[in-house]
Amino acid sequence: MHSMTSIAIIGAGISGLRAAQLLHSQANVTIFEKSRGVSGRMSTRYNGDYEFDHGAQYFTVKTQEFSTFLHPYIQDDIVTPWIPDGLPEEERKKYVATPRMNSLCKAMAKDLNVKLGTRVGSARFDDGHWTLTDDAGASLGEFDGLIVTIPAEQARAILGRDAAAGIKTVSHIANFTLMAGLSEIWSGPWEAIRPDNEIIGWATVNSSKPGRDIDYTTLVIQSRNEWAETHKDADRDWVQAQMITAFRAATGIDVTDAEVLSLHRWLYANVAAALGSDMYTEPARKLIIAGDGCLGGRVESAWKSGDAAGRKAAEWA
Numbered sequence: 001m002h003s004m005t006s007i008a009i010i011g012a013g014i015s016g017l018r019a020a021q022l023l024h025s026q027a028n029v030t031i032f033e034k035s036r037g038v039s040g041r042m043s044t045r046y047n048g049d050y051e052f053d054h055g056a057q058y059f060t061v062k063t064q065e066f067s068t069f070l071h072p073y074i075q076d077d078i079v080t081p082w083i084p085d086g087l088p089e090e091e092r093k094k095y096v097a098t099p100r101m102n103s104l105c106k107a108m109a110k111d112l113n114v115k116l117g118t119r120v121g122s123a124r125f126d127d128g129h130w131t132l133t134d135d136a137g138a139s140l141g142e143f144d145g146l147i148v149t150i151p152a153e154q155a156r157a158i159l160g161r162d163a164a165a166g167i168k169t170v171s172h173i174a175n176f177t178l179m180a181g182l183s184e185i186w187s188g189p190w191e192a193i194r195p196d197n198e199i200i201g202w203a204t205v206n207s208s209k210p211g212r213d214i215d216y217t218t219l220v221i222q223s224r225n226e227w228a229e230t231h232k233d234a235d236r237d238w239v240q241a242q243m244i245t246a247f248r249a250a251t252g253i254d255v256t257d258a259e260v261l262s263l264h265r266w267l268y269a270n271v272a273a274a275l276g277s278d279m280y281t282e283p284a285r286k287l288i289i290a291g292d293g294c295l296g297g298r299v300e301s302a303w304k305s306g307d308a309a310g311r312k313a314a315e316w317a
Contacts, residue, residue: 004028005317008132008141010120010158011149013040014299015291015306017108018069019147022310024112026317031112032132032140034119038109039102041269042299047260049216050181052206053101054264057192057220058082058094059299065307066300070095078107080210086190098211115140123148123158125285145286145316147309151268152293159289166280170293174228175269178243181260182217188253195250199227199242203251219255221247225270236263271297278308286316 005027009016012033020029037043041055061067073079074095082096097104121135123146132140148155152170192204201224207217221243231239240263248254255261274296280289290309295301 005145006030006141006143007145007147007313007316008032008123008130008143009147009149010123010132010155011040011291012038012105012109012114012116013149013291013302014042014105014108015149015302015309016040016147017105017112018303018306019149019288019290019310019313020112021108022307023313023317026314027145029113030141030143031109031114032118032120033114033116036117037102037106038114038116039105041266042097042101042105044100044102045179045262045264047179047181047262049213050179050218050260051100051212051216052177052179052181052218052220052262053096053209054177054179054220055266055269056101056299057202057204057222058096060094062300063304066303069303069307073097073104073107076107077211078103082209084190084192084204084208086193096209098209100212120158122160124160125287130286145288145313147288147290147313149289149291149306149309151291152289153268155289155291159287166282167275167289167293169273170275171272172268172293173225173270173272174232175225175266176223176228176231176239176243177264177266178221178223178240178247178255179260179262179264180219180221180255180258182219182255183259184217185215186217193251195247197224197246197250199223199246200250201225203247218260219253219258221255225272228265228269229272232265232267236265239263239265269297278305279312281312286313288312 156164292302294305
């Protein structure tokens, strides 16, 4: 009897999950994710009753393919339009996952084999198959094919020099996210703004998004990528103080004494230089590198790359 092709996918963001969705009925697919939950940069941070979408804030829909994919999730209220007060009209129509940003990826992952909290240290091709090991060098298994959907910087480290040459030009840029949980219910005039400020690039009342708990006001304040890249190794307390001061200057709101105040650094928040095609592939070794580094930093771009990777890898099965 012919055994099913085994395929490893590294990364459980929207790219890796989309590839797995297309493959899992015809191949034996295992997804490895270093975090405690799926979603990659579409994730949500919890602090008591306060919830923060601290990565991707929303997504837009530009292609018919992505629209078709989202349709059942919209019908099930897992994805909802979001038109925040405070942004210019032409920029208003956005989508968010509900009741939190990680809800879409959680729904996508439902029938998939995802190994959470599992960091792949290396992936080596030998004798016709891929061997994955963890950080300590212990084996994570042998696979016929490999799809890597994590940021290119991490992919290069896992794959080593030879396999990573095709993505050597891909690079990401950092971002800091400041999360503030307020004790009073929000009554301000805006739900999202892009301040004219050299430090703060975006701020939103996260709790005003559809499906959120409005009794716990949460602000998500994100730095400009260029500022974050310059200061990505700076002392975190200094970064936080700079962002608090800049946000106060932009809005008049001081979050210094917020109930919850937390800073997160995304080293690979957005794409600085993209590959320029929907994936990198080496058919002889059954290797695909996909993810937002291929087409650019939008959620739809990451999905499109994962979709292409899944269709390509279906040829291996």
